[in-house]
Amino acid sequence: MKPIATGLALISTVILSGCLSEPTTPEGLFKSKCATCHSLQAGQHKIGPSLNAVFGRKAGSTDYTKYNALKDADFVWDDSTLNAWITDPQKYIGKPTAMTVKVKNKEQRQMILDYLKKG
Numbered sequence: 001m002k003p004i005a006t007g008l009a010l011i012s013t014v015i016l017s018g019c020l021s022e023p024t025t026p027e028g029l030f031k032s033k034c035a036t037c038h039s040l041q042a043g044q045h046k047i048g049p050s051l052n053a054v055f056g057r058k059a060g061s062t063d064y065t066k067y068n069a070l071k072d073a074d075f076v077w078d079d080s081t082l083n084a085w086i087t088d089p090q091k092y093i094g095k096p097t098a099m100t101v102k103v104k105n106k107e108q109r110q111m112i113l114d115y116l117k118k119g
């Protein structure tokens, strides 16, 4: 029985530490999942376009020059379009994009959207 108990303890440690290492604040999530490529400063583009005041803005409409999937987009960013975009960008638009991140967790998506709303 001992090896099994040790194994179980190991597995739960791995699962627990996995959960604990995920950021749990909106800002922490944005920093870990988005900030490598996005700034919230107006006009400051990194690998991706600035996300300043993204809510209500037309997709692909900043002066960022490297739009690909969003180049000819004709929709506005709101809760539902942003939610679908960050769930799976390529699948949502149906075109290849350098935005490779997929946020599969619903609560995390909501926290990130709340954070963007303030930005």
Ligand code: HEC
Pocket (backbone or CB within 6 Å): 030, 033, 034, 035, 036, 037, 038, 047, 048, 049, 050, 051, 054, 058, 059, 060, 061, 062, 066, 067, 068, 069, 070, 071, 077, 082, 085, 086, 096, 097, 098, 099, 100, 101, 103, 112
């Ligand atoms: C690996 C870099 C990368 C990461 C990480 C990333 N993005 Fe992006 N993002 C991009 C690129 C590149 C584009 C431009 C997409 C295109 O046109 O193909 C983009 C576009 C966007 C847009 C559209 C902006 C506009 O002007 O229409 C939004 C909104 C967005 N990203 C949100 C997010 C959020 C929220 C996260 C974190 C969950 C995130 N991105 C993580 C690279 C990234």
